[in-house]
Amino acid sequence: MPGRTVVCVNANRDPQTPGQGVEWAVVDSDIGPLLLAATGRGLVNVVFHADAQTRKTAVDRLAARFGAAPVEAPGSARLAEPIRQLAAYFAGELRSFTLDLDWSLISxxxxxxxxxxxxxxxxxxxxxxxxxxxxxxxxxxxxxxxxxxxxxxxxxxxxxxxxxxxxxxxxxxxxxxxxxxxxxxxxxxxxxxxx
CATH class of the missing domain: 1.10.10.10 (Winged helix-like DNA-binding domain superfamily/Winged helix DNA-binding domain)
Structure with a gap:
């Protein structure tokens, strides 16, 4: 769908599945460093201005929410597509995100x-x-x-x-x-x- 943000959620995965874990990485963007975090369900968090203190706060919150320390994983397969699509968005080449999203941080x-x-x-x-x-x-x-x-x-x-x-x-x-x-x-x- 040109011009629309498409939200693809895989409803077959339970966000509370033991051992699913959270992986995160920081990427550069036109608006500064972004922390991206993903679970087995999909992208779960994007955090602006990801300096050292912001990263620590975000990772601590994710650990509290998911019950385990998130793992820094810049080469993660879970994060590869979000990183690619965000880079394309900031380059003006992408208008619609087609990512699996984990909505478990909001209700x-x-x-x-x-x-x-x-x-x-x-x-x-x-x-x-x-x-x-x-x-x-x-x-x-x-x-x-x-x-x-x-x-x-x-x-x-x-x-x-x-x-x-x-x-x-x-x-x-x-x-x-x-x-x-x-x-x-x-x-x-x-x-x-x-x-």
Missing amino acids: GFNREVLRELAAGVPYGAVVGYSELAARVGQPGAAQAVGAAMGANPLPVVVPCHRVVESGGGIGGFGGGLETKRHLLALEGVLPRPLF
Whole structure:
């Protein structure tokens, strides 16, 4: 589907399977280092600004959630396709991610909103917080949608940067406003900076 983010979830794997483990790596990108983590189900986490302290915090959180220390594995087969697709996205060659995703770090309303965002807001488009709330049957829940964007464990792949204020403002962003501006400029929503 041209212009759409495709979320492929393998529903046959249980995220709590013993021994499944989490593997992670840090990759460079146009918006700084990203920590990518994957389980046997798929990509589970993308973390912005992955300096040493951010990496430690992210890995500790993953260890607490999954009950075992994640393994640094830059050559991991689990991470090869996410790394390839993110590189293609930042090179302007990919508009739709086709990755298996592990949604186990998010649930309830937040998961519902993020799945709608991933499936229904294509590359180069934006949606308002209120409109996204209405799409999931919760008109008036714009603030809750904002909280869901802030809780997104898979930014860029699940494109929370495409959610903006209805009055034309850019809105907030967990990765910082400059990162949001860069991603929206990459997708042609905002003009690229002259300098």
